[in-house]
Amino acid sequence: MRYDFGSDNTAGMAPAALQGLIDANAGPAAAYGADETTARAADLIRARLDADADIRFVFSGTAANAIALSMLAGPHEAVLAHHTAHVCTDETGAPGFFGHGVGLIGLPGMSGKIDARALEAALDEPEVGHRQPPAALSLTQSTEYGTVYSEVELRQLIEPVKARGYGVHLDGARLANAAAAGFDLKQIARLGVDVLVFGGAKAGGLCTEAIVLFDKALGRRLNNRLKQAGQQASKARFLAAPLLGMLETRAWEDGAAQANRMAQRLAAGIATRSPWVLAHPVEANAVFVRMPAKAHARLNALGWACYRFDDGSVRFVCSWATEEAVVDELVEAISGL
Amino acid sequence: MRYDFGSDNTAGMAPAALQGLIDANAGPAAAYGADETTARAADLIRARLDADADIRFVFSGTAANAIALSMLAGPHEAVLAHHTAHVCTDETGAPGFFGHGVGLIGLPGMSGKIDARALEAALDEPEVGHRQPPAALSLTQSTEYGTVYSEVELRQLIEPVKARGYGVHLDGARLANAAAAGFDLKQIARLGVDVLVFGGAKAGGLCTEAIVLFDKALGRRLNNRLKQAGQQASKARFLAAPLLGMLETRAWEDGAAQANRMAQRLAAGIATRSPWVLAHPVEANAVFVRMPAKAHARLNALGWACYRFDDGSVRFVCSWATEEAVVDELVEAISGL
């Protein structure tokens, strides 16, 4: 089976990430985050975001997002999110586990972006004791369907939420791809995001993601919280190291740019050389194709791993490791189905 | 500050572990554990234990132990453990978090080993509705105080527990050190342990530990359970890879043997060259010294990180990375206090 386009988790570590790990491995270092590798990686993230923030490196995006949401909404409250957001569909109920039963309210919207009127309607629902009322908004940038919110779009979603005193979470698993598509990272704090999950894994690192608390008040005894949740690394330097390696060399940006370029190439190939249409605008590193079940099965049979999504389209994901030749090979395969 | 003896988490990855990571990094691979690295590492662990078992690699020992306990005891039940066990004292209440309030019953015993009569007494307590009755026993091998249970000792603890139908968990964060001290890994399954946490981090790996389910019935939908708990790696191969590297080369065993030898050297040096006595038998990789507060402070002031434990003694831990020269340097420092 060829996993090149199956997901952005099938690629390995980028060379800069691996080098970061190797560099961090010299000699003993303080455990549990009091080491220099961790400090430097956090500094670089703050610099990228042009904002002060409490930063912690955790093992997985699932935990990062679920813990972030548990800081914004109590068990008897709910989080508003696009109904296709990863926290709604792909984390086996992790928000409810880490949040002790916290609810999720799925919102509609084209191509993975929350519809602003649907959000307003949900916010305007009268509160009743027997439902979980919203306490936070969860956004994803770039979205599950490979689109990228503009600043204007984000402001339109964030403002009514903040106006009610609710919190805002941004799942940045593919933040590098959004940045490579032109999204300005320095706007995240200014837009009013309270907690960002700064993606490392899909950008070419290990599984690590960084929890970035712009609202530091949320982080009371954050080390204890993470330790209890199984997300405090003893050898913490190795969580930060791959990100440090990528940020220092700008491989974080370069890899995402490569991924996005390859997605464009793939999309163009499919559009011009196959009978099938793209299901969503290709703005980041994913390409969704409206392809009949038989064609999908044949492509799988040819050895290409790829999955059908909830909207019925088939997804192909590019990463830092995707090269032109393999894109062309896939286009060839698709055009010959 | 010199972290050489502060904990066994201050050492980096052993060369074989790092090589395992590098080797696993070639090309794309299936995500979420369906890769070859993961399969091979699990096979090697089963071979070491001479037993069939379901095996998963998770990010941290805290999570591994807490999830294991949540499989053995319900929220309204409790786990019996030595009152100094890591799950009782050093995991910020993680068993209660992952176990939804599950209780811990601390048992006494010399040098980190549970006293068999205290265990029997706890098992014989009449059950009442307003307490959390025991449903499982948690053991640690080697113990928090650097001692190693014999098979006879373990049998004496496990038998009465199994006779009541309760489960048994073994925290093997330092299992390699126990093995290097002569403990036969093939006895674990035969003694009736239901869940083992097979240690990787302190043995020279990344933070990864392996959950080993001898009782496979406990593992219903284990992938879902781990995913929800933030312990399912997308790039799973990198969790298994350092362990694979160490197990293939026997660095897992060799590093522990080195650590234990260095602990012996350190203990001998302190016993002969300082006025202070050892607090516990030195059977694995840790040395505990009854040292006055002033001497401890002076040692810290000299740059040696080391910590006072609940029993009042000061702990020094050796690892795969500890070398004779640095042991001698420390002995020199201690003898000159």
Next chain:
Amino acid sequence: MRYDFGSDNTAGMAPAALQGLIDANAGPAAAYGADETTARAADLIRARLDADADIRFVFSGTAANAIALSMLAGPHEAVLAHHTAHVCTDETGAPGFFGHGVGLIGLPGMSGKIDARALEAALDEPEVGHRQPPAALSLTQSTEYGTVYSEVELRQLIEPVKARGYGVHLDGARLANAAAAGFDLKQIARLGVDVLVFGGAKAGGLCTEAIVLFDKALGRRLNNRLKQAGQQASKARFLAAPLLGMLETRAWEDGAAQANRMAQRLAAGIATRSPWVLAHPVEANAVFVRMPAKAHARLNALGWACYRFDDGSVRFVCSWATEEAVVDELVEAISGL
């Protein structure tokens, strides 16, 4: 405001329930359920159900249902239920709270009854690690929309679930109304239900409901479980007493029969004297009417409390306390809107 038809929780205790309380109040009694009132009430429930079972009386239906579901599905699993079931829509996420994040999968179906094909489709979904797969089915009898499952319908839903080894829960908040409509209580155990919540509150009692465990293996240390969940009564006799009073006098049955008769009278009155149609078959104690917003508002303005439901219709609920005169008064009011 007139609450007569607002819900079946607006009526007080039936005289037999109050008398049961008064009778139970003579002299001291053992606490925490070891009293005679509790024993006798449990015996009467077992007799009604013609089955052996472990029975406990708990404070609220929310807790009864949520705890029952937590016995059938783990946090990383899900419960299948009609999307309008009380556990899905009206309990502020209690299943997730008591079940540590357990999921709910809402199923469609006419008038509150689960569609058998939709259930089969959900059961046939391929399992994946990133979703919560079903582990139990939750049924409601009579349903949220005032309909009553036949034995054949229940068998059609329960059989495929049991065939997969999953559990079955029956929310019997309005079980008395189903029985009064002809449903044979003795079939519940025979159909394979594992846990029943036997309704007391809506039948004319206090808030108490009984958890009935046909599968006694689910009840390991049940007293501890309930105590921890805040559902173990110190003065337990007062939880059982109202139900005892109603069961001994058959007020449980008689009150439900009265409620159902009044619902029929109300339905007939609305059907013949108003321009609006009934939204669902009237088989138990609730009447749902397709009524425009303006008419609903006018009815509220006249002092009649009643609520619009998720399906867009307005609900009127009868209870043991509903009398012909007040039904006629409401029909008069509706016909004059």
Next chain:
Amino acid sequence: MRYDFGSDNTAGMAPAALQGLIDANAGPAAAYGADETTARAADLIRARLDADADIRFVFSGTAANAIALSMLAGPHEAVLAHHTAHVCTDETGAPGFFGHGVGLIGLPGMSGKIDARALEAALDEPEVGHRQPPAALSLTQSTEYGTVYSEVELRQLIEPVKARGYGVHLDGARLANAAAAGFDLKQIARLGVDVLVFGGAKAGGLCTEAIVLFDKALGRRLNNRLKQAGQQASKARFLAAPLLGMLETRAWEDGAAQANRMAQRLAAGIATRSPWVLAHPVEANAVFVRMPAKAHARLNALGWACYRFDDGSVRFVCSWATEEAVVDELVEAISGL
């Protein structure tokens, strides 16, 4: 078996409480707490406490205390309490269940009162990431050992806690007995208590206790929180009604005064007519006697239910229902052992 002195939960409802229930049972009323009975009972409690507060009536003391603590401390934090406090020893880990793993730190002190120096020492412990640091103090008035804190004693405990910004909870399961012993209820808010559980069950009511939030900010969406936790009554008026009956007639005060007087009579009888000594000052409604196991067993054999406590003494509890004759009968029995 005679349960008169077994616990203060073995007595039934006081006549005024039962009358309150009967009075509340006339006609329909709004559900879920929007009724007049609930409003009036809350007003009377605020008047007794001479303070504004958000008040809710919940089903059980276990839930009331556990939910209160979950408002003051996060899962990764801990609550300081006397090691014999009900929340530590008698609620089957309910704080951990409702608080998602929140820790409890048991403090020593004579006769159920927390030692102020032990509290200061616990507050002064350096915070580390691998422990659950304190976030709140839980007090019990009157204490588990039948003693009553003075205002001075409470101030000494509360001040250092508030100085650190932590919260204070007061378990008032036997608050009426403390008040009858001279404790001024109007001091509770002034002393800085954030959440009080105002006792109803032991004072002669049903199982109901009132959660009293002096710090209203803790009560965000309190109805939702209680509903989710299974502690929102549909027929809410019946939770408030027994308390309303007792507060309107001052049976709440009178019953506690009777209980305290009977405890004094019992204590005097035992002190003068038996060879055994009292284990603790008798300041409220409980008498603890240092009695050999054989004597205790003989007393049980004579039909008197009574229990040995953790401190080794045997407890006898008086209630509103205890009469002189039965006290004298018990004294007779004890003196004749």
